[in-house]
Structure formats: C-alpha cells, structure tokens
Amino acid sequence: MEYIVGLLCRSGSANPLFSTEDAIEANRFMKGIEAVAGDSRGVIGMANFIAQQIEALGAEVCYHKFLPHSKNFHPLKFFTSMTNDIAVQPNGTATNFGINTIGIVRAPRGDGKEAIVLVTPYNSQRVQSNELLSLALGFSVFSLLSQAAWLSKDVVWLSADSQFGEYAAVSAWLNQYHNPVFLSHSVVLHTKMYGANHIYDGNSEKTEVTAFKRAGTMAAALIFKVGETRRYSDRDSVMIYAEASNGQMPNLDLLNVVHYLAVHRQGFRVNIAAFSSLLSSAWLRVIAEILHTLGSVLRKINPDWKLDIAVPDYVEGTANLANSMYNQALGVPTGSHGAFRDYQVDAVSLEFSPTFHVKNENAKSLFLLRGGRLIEGVSRSVNNLLEKFHQSFFLYFLTAPSKFISVGVYMIPFALLLAPLPIVAAALADGSRSMEKTVDKLIDNGKADDIADILQSKGGSWKWLRAAKVLLVIQLWAVLVSLLPYYITQIPDATPMQSALIWAVLSIVVLISLSVLFGSPYSAGVEWKLLKATMITSISIGLGLMSIINFATAQLGALIVIPMCLFSRPLKASGMNFLPRAVLLASNIAFAVLGFPPAALLIMKGVSKGSWSWTIDVGDFWVWMEFLWEWSSATYLYLFLVHLPCWLLCILVLLHPCRQSESKMKQE
C-alpha cells in the first residue's frame, strides 16, 4: 500500500532569487579554488581560500580541526554516541588532521535561536572537479543567502573535509557544536603547536577566526554533493539518501519538500537507492504481471479499486522498498546525514548526478542555476517554518521518492506475526499445568500421607523457574559472546578469519563452562513445553523491544525467528503421525540451519554471488559484525541478545531427551 503525500511546505516554491549572477559567482569561486587546489598548500590552502571568500561576503567564519576518530567497540558505551571526547587530542602525534571551514550568516530577521545547516563535503587530499563543483554550488547559495533580507534562521555552511570520510568530518563538527570542550590554557597552547595556527599566517584576526562559532539550534540540515557525471541519462538526476543510524529517518516533510522542488520546479529526476538485482529479476516481473492482471480484473468489477499497479512501477517500488528496509535494518547511516540524526536534527543527503561534461561551461551554468534554486527553495521552506516538523512522520519505508509506507500500515503484519507468540506461550504453560492436574487427581485417589511429598516434588506453579534458569544462563552466555569481540580486537595482526575462529571457539568454551557451572539444561529435568514457552515469551519481549528500536530489523528477524520458535519440537517427542512428524522434523532442521547467523550470512552470500567459497565467508562474518559494531548498530545487539539465544534454545528443545514426560506418562 502506498500513500501519496499530502502535506507539503510550498513556501519554498515562490519565485527563486537564485539568478545567473549567482551562477557566475559560483564559476568564479570554482576557478579560484581550482587554482588553489593545484597549489602545493593542499588542505590548508583550500580551507584558507574558502574562509577568505566567506569573509568577503561579510559572513562570520571559523575553522574546526579534527582528527580521525578511531571507531572502537565499547561494550558499555553502545548507545551513548554523544561521548564527550575531545576531537583534537592534545598530545596526538598525528600530523594529519582535517579542517572543516564553517561560514555563518546571522539572520537579519531572526533572534539567532535556530539555524539551517548546509553541508558540502570535499576531499582536501584528492581534489576532484565534481567536488569543487559542489563547493561552488554551496558557496553560491551561501552568498545568495548572506544577502537575503528575509532570512529568519541563521545559515551555517559547513564545507566538510572528507579525507577521513564524510561522516567523520560532520560528526566531529557536530560533536564540537553540541558538546563544548573547555580546554585548559596549556592544552590550548599545546594544540596550537602542532595544530593549524599557521592557517591564517600573519593575520591579525587569528584568534577570532580560530574560535569555534555557533549559531542556533539546528532546524534541518541539507547535505549536497555533485557526484560522477552520468552520460547515459537524459536529465540531471538527484539521489536522495535519508537512512540514519538504527533505522531512524528524517521527517518525511523534509523529503517531500526536496522531492517537490526538485521534480516540479527544477526538473530533476529524483531517485532513491534500489536493489539493482531486484530491478532485473525475472520472478519479480512475473509476480508484478500477475498482480497487474488481477488488479485490472478487479478494476473491471469495481472501478474504484485502483489496484492495477503498472509492472515497472511495481518492480521499481519493490526494489526501492527492499533497499529501504535493508538500510534501515542494517542500522548503519547511508551518509553524513546520519550524524545529524544523532542530535535529533532532520537531515537529508542529495547527490546530484549531472549529465554534462565538466568542461561544458554552458551546461555547467545551467546546472548550477537549477541546483542552486533547489537548495535555495529548500532553505526557504525550512526558514519559513515556525516550529519543528511534526513528529508523526518519522517511521516509514520509502517505496519511491514520493511514496512511502507508514508505520500504521507496516505495523499490522508485524503485529499479526507476533500475535500467536503469547497465545502459544500461554497454551504451553497451561498445558503443563493441566498435566499437573491429572497428577492432582492421582493424588486425590491416593493416600493423604503422600501429599506433602508430591507437593514438594511438583514445585507448585513455580515449575517454570527451572526453564527460566536455563533461559537466563543462555542469555548470560549471549551477553558474554557479544562482548568477546572487544577482547578479540585487542589481538594484534589477526586476520578476520582467525578472529572469527577465535570467537567461535571462545563462545563454545564459555557455553561449556557455563553449563558446568550452572548444571546442564537437561539434568534439572526441564519439561520441553515449559522451555518452549519460556523461549517464546523471551522472543516476544525481544522482538517487541526491537520493533521500537529498529522496526526493520525486528520485521526481518521475525520472519526467521517466529517460525523457528513455533515449529520447534523435540526430535524424540512421540504422539504424532508419520507425515506431519516428518514435515515438522524437516522444517525444524531447516530453520535450525537458517537461523544460525553465520549460516544465514553464508547462504545469503552464496545466493547473491552464486559462488561457495567457505573460507572467505567465515572471515566475512567477522567483517560484517565488525562493521555493525563500529557503527554501534542495534542490529548487532539484536543478533546476539535476541536471535542467538533463541536459536540455541530452539536447538535445546530439538535435542530434548523427553525422559521426564515419558516417565510421567508411565506414572499415570
């Protein structure tokens, strides 16, 4: 189901002020910075040039120096991304540091409480012409806004030095912006010694320039860059990236504004990322065609049912949706807009793909004009907002740049998936109680003397405590396993494959030692029904939690975990006919294999690549996990604290000896 968005901020679509003069200005800036970039001064030269240009406009300027932030796995600091660490380490010996240049226009009509952020990333070490073009675009918009009398929010232009990656530059700046660091005087001096105090050589305004400057609270941020030139397309296109960490999305209205202005005003083609393999897949096309035929038949019955989605639309929508879900489920931001979302700032990345050659001056001017007008329009829209975007449109999947699936729709299938779990858990727990009742009847017929003994042996209604103990031990194991990488990464010069193997071996050792310490799960005589009930309850809590933290992960995980849980039944359990038992057995084993995360990854890789190289894939699992925890994605926690214990419990249920229940039957 898809909705066409209704709410749009159309104020940005008033007559744009961005004119050919601004485009000429951009060209002038580009020539200047090209000259500087060709110069030997590199990093500092470009930052210096940008700063001079900003100053010439009469805007405020400052630099932000930062070091690459080494991403480490901190077991206890998983969600605290806003750590107050010093971006510029005083005693660092690294000579390589990045410099962001920040220009600030103070709003003539505002009170300085809110700001709009424009970001243009560029790599100062390896300058490319398209990055210079995006800098020029940023500068021309900034210069236009610096003269605008209607501005009611400050405008911050951050030209981010992306030599350590865009995200690192932007997040370092945001960290500094939001968490002021008060360094002692000696540290400041020390920093200057190795730092960039020669940026503004011989300038009397040095101290003013190097001081970090701030504007108001960020209302929204727009990251834009000019990507590689694409020849084969007929129109200039804009790619929108919106997914931030842990499936967080910017406010939908921001996307709508961008899309509306880009398509209906400036004539760009707007795309979002899609799974290219799905776009060309034959079976998806077949499904789309079947649905289309069905839809057209239905439409003949009732013209109001508009279910006949065109085949290409359906295929493209599915590919987009799959990619949107995948990116959200991964929990890793798709660009530097993710850094903004960590501070609750709505941000979106635009990547322009021009169709002209860089040397073509006319086409370039036209492109600058349109791009500039788009950014100006978005800035105006945000500028005219009186309050923050409304809160309800944060949870959605994108199927096209202008179409989305809202939380109200996608929660329904998930809720339906989750609904059987509590019912089954209750049925299983009650089933073991009813078994007790038969024992009770037995007691009533027997002697009164034995009552106390049987009461003791039954354990009353607290019998599930043993199953809960098994669950808690396994959860403890899962926590330990998820923390192990922290220690494994300390090993120097380990290949991913070695690390993965060490991880696996250590996990097994921990599991064995825990079962020695707390007793093997079967020795206490846990009934498999209670074990299954416990597992199902824990998984419903886990999935419920995950659906709040990152819905896409929960949804994708539920597809594997829920059938795995519901089908699980001891291999030795009796009381079923051959055929259903065989089917159940086969599905149990299939899910047990599929549910194991490394195996699932292996199969996924195998399917997508078509090749089965085992040794590389074991290491790949490590690399993949490393990627997840580097970005402190909640998916990592989900995999190890929800999925893995559930899988192990399933295995325990499958291998349950069923001795106790049989002995009870005999007793009856």
Next chain:
Amino acid sequence: MAIRYWQMAAAAVGFRLVLVLFGGDLHLASRPEVSTPLTSLRRLAEGYWLKQASVSPYSGSMYHGSPLLLSILGPLTNSRPDGHHAHIYCSLIFVAVDFLAAMLIRATGHKLQMARNRSLKSLDLTKAVNDSVNVSAGDVASLIYLWNPWAIVTCVGSCTSPIENLMVVIMIYGACSRLAPLAAFGYVMATHLSLYPAILIVPVILLLGYGPDAPPPKVFLIKGSSASKSDESDNDKTTRQRVVQQFSWKPVLHFIFWLFIWSCHVLLLSSVILKKVGGLHEMFEKTYGFILTVKDLSPNIGVLWYFFAEVFDFFRNFFLIVFNMNIIFVVLPLAIRLKHRPCFLAFVYTAIVAILKSYPSAGDSALYLGLLGLFVNELAEMQFTFFLFFGYIGVSLLSPVMHNLWIWRGTGNANFYFATGLAYTCLQTVLLVESCAHRETRPSSLLPTCQAIYSSVAEPIKS
C-alpha cells in the same frame, strides 16, 4: 544449603563491588527509574554544597531529603576520585547497607519460620513442621533481595533508596523479634526519610502485640474445642492457650515510648543541623510537602506525574487529596483482613506504597519483592507467576527504551513512556492481588493442617 547461601550472598556483594569499582560511570543516576527527586544523590550533593555555603539546603527546589543524610553522606559526595564512579564512597556504603538489609531479612525469615513451627507444633502437626523446613524462606528472601537486578541497579545508581529500604527492614525485623526500641528506630527513620512507611505502624503494632504470623485464630479454636472433647491434661491446654496469643499491650506501650524518644532525637538533630540555614518548618514543607503535593512532574515509573501534568489546575487540589487518600483507604480493610499475619500485612503495605507513592523508583519494588520471598512457602501455589516474571522483565527493558525514544530520539512522546508505567502498575497490582488472594483463600501450608484437623474432628463424630 548454608554454605551455598553464603556463596551466593558473597557473589552478590562481589558483583555490586565490581560494578561500583570497575563499572565506570554507567549513568544510572540520571535514569528516572532509579533515582527520584527525593533520593537522588546528585541533589544531595547540591544540597550539601548549599549548606556549606550557609544557604538553606532546601532553597531552589533541588534537595528534598533528610538533613541527617545531608550530614552523613554529604561530606562523602565532595571527594571525587578520578576515573571512578562519581559517588564511589557513597556507593560503597550502599553496598554495605544492602548487605545489612539482606541479613536482616534473613533473620526476619528465621523468626517467622520459628514462629510458624511453634504454632504448627502446638496444633500437633509435627509432620508438617518437618516437611516445611526444606525451603528456608529467610534465605530465599535475602537472596532475592541481594540478586534482584533492581536492587543492584539502585545500589550502584547513586540514590539513597537503599538506606530507606534498610530502615523499613530494621523496623520489620525489630517488630518480629519484639525489640521495641529497634522497631521504633526503624519506624521513625523510615518515616523521616520518605513519609510513606508511616502506615506501617499498623503491622508493627500488630507484630508487637500478637507476635509474628500465625494461622488464623479460628484454627486454634477448632483444634481447642476438638481437643477438649478428648481427655487431655491441663498442662497441654495452658500451653495452647499461650500460643493463641492475646493482644499484649506491654511491648506496644514500650514501642510508643521509644517512638517518642526517637522522634525527639531526630527532630532535635535536624534542627541542630538546620540551625541558621532554614528551620524545621522549611524542612517539613520541602520534604513532606514536596511528597504530598507532587510538585516535581518529571517522568518516573509511576503514574502520578503524567496525571498531574495533564490535570487542570483547578482540579489539582482535589486530585491530590484523592491520590493521597488512596493509600490511607486501603490501610484499614487490609489490617482487619490480615491481622493474624502482620508480617504479610507489612509486605502488602510496602507494595501498595511502591505502587501509589508520588515518586516511585525501582528501589521500592526491590524492597517489596525481597519481602515477598519471606512467604515463599505459602505462595508456592500462586497463579500467573510465569506471566508476572516475564512481565517484570519486559517492563524493565521497555522503560529505558521508551524513555530514549521520547527524550533523545524525539520519535516518541510522553504517552510511550507513560504506557510502560501503566503496564508496570498493572503488573504490580496483579502480583499484589494474586499474593493476597492466594495467601488468604488457599494457604497451601495449611492444607495439611486443615486436613489433619478435619480428620481429628471427624473421627470422634464418626465413632
């Protein structure tokens, strides 16, 4: 069992110490579930600082605790070693306090067990006595208290709840072992620290007057009447008469005397501490007044903050009366119903306080869950335990996530967090109702008792 118990207890204390010494700053003190405006150690440090600056510690609506805590814990909040937990010395004290509370709970359990055995013996049910010693309720209760994650979080999370809990436990222990001065001390301190334990005066007086929990008096009466039919020596009758205890006024008067003395002490000390920096009047206004008028509406796991944030101003006073009376209303009916089980009554009151108090925290729940362990034998047949156990786990995981969603991510709103508060209150209510209902309708410990009595009564009739 004993060795195992000590191992477990030592492990729990060790775990707390590890968290305090090596856990770094876990930011638990800023969690609304852990520290409330009344118990926050951060606020205490602020109050201490104000007092050092010769300003009233209560100025500026920061501190709302007792002046005694200010002078005991205040100096410790000042020193802050590098690279450690912010309030490490206070946390070490809290570890000791928790351990002491667990030991007292254990001792209370033993007292209850002895009293129970005595009353069963007097009913000639030696077999039941022998059967019931399998699970030592005191050990279970103290282990529950020591290993309860909420108790651990409260202990590590820089708030003064462990001290409040200790005072309540001291009171119950003192009353169970009929030490009137100790009971009075616990009562006065607990009331001084957090006001709500004031309603525990009912179980304390019942405990002092009747002694610890016993089967209902009618059981003894039936037994007595059945025994009188058969010939029996007078000696036995007199002992039985002694077991069916009448209300004895002496320890109660003793308790009231000590209550008076300790109250004077506390007030005197408070006024000495607050001399020149505000007086007792301000103290009452800023502690008890703050509790009763629910002035701080920052979110917590209770339900009152949300209600009073939403309610119209002109209804506020009315609802304040309603909510405060809520606790008072349940005191009398429960006291009448459970008067032969004063210790259980104390548990029920603490649970009700934890549900209905204006600034509840996980520490309050840790206390009543620990006390619940004292009745582990009687509640063996309780229903919905599976649901309750996982409900508590679910809510305690959900609450921080919802809070994060509302406060940090901005994608949720206050209703999200309040919903978990509601679910939590429901769970506590179910627990309370189930434990009360089960304890009253089908006391399994008395199942053999009743059957034995029935058979002993029925046999003469048959013959």
